[in-house]
Amino acid sequence: TQLLEQSPQFLSIQEGENLTVYCNSSSVFSSLQWYRQEPGEGPVLLVTVVTGGEVKKLKRLTFQFGDARKDSSLHITAAQPGDTGLYLCAGARSNFGNEKLTFGTGTRLTIIP
Amino acid sequence: DSGVTQTPKHLITATGQRVTLRCSPRSGDLSVYWYQQSLDQGLQFLIQYYNGEERAKGNILERFSAQQFPDLHSELNLSSLELGDSALYFCASSTSGTSGVYEQYFGPGTRLTVT
Secondary structure (H helix, E strand, O other), X not given: OXXXXXXXXXXXXXXXXXXXXXXXXXXXXXEEEEEEEOOOOOOEEEEEEOOOOOEEEEOOEEEEEOOOOOEEEEEEOOOOHHHOEEEEEEEEOXXXXXXXXXXXXXXXXXXXX | OOOOEEEOOEEEEOOOOOEEEEEEOOOOOXXXXXXXXXXXXXXXXXXXXEOOEEEEEOOOOOOEEEEEOOOOOEEEXXXXXXXXXXXXXXXXXXXXXXXXXXXXXXXXXEEEEEO
């Protein structure tokens, strides 16, 4: 059962444009993480959001955790070719010491120079 | 560099064979996770070890097994290999903050090709 749905699955835009990727679930998560993965490499952690409504910024990337901690979004401003990659959200439901991440379906982003 | 190491980087083997993938977690991390990633399945959680003990199980086949050793490195054993086992296998390790947030750091992966 896939608990985290990401949209869109694929996105191809011109350099300089803005974009938003969504991560939705019917389940509540104790925290949510965003990763970026390049072909043949492991996912790289970008950010972790914990509090409902939390907004975190990482240069041109803005991450938001939904108030109910069931969904999240990633907004990229003025996209650059270096932003190209597979973006994965992952929700954690942790009983202390028994944590497990559930990964989303992924959004494959291509920025065209 | 995440600090998580995996060997080998690539592995090519035949159906029916057995292979062992190795992972060393980041210094100080007690938890190790194994994931499988194939084109049509996304990133699938297999199993977690914490300080040498199995902590959580995901979609791991009975042909697969793992263990974590006293020095905290982990091995994933895949046996009776089938063509469908061809995939990228990732190891991740985690640290826990006081808030109970478990951030996972991934290794570079092992690409397994079964022919």
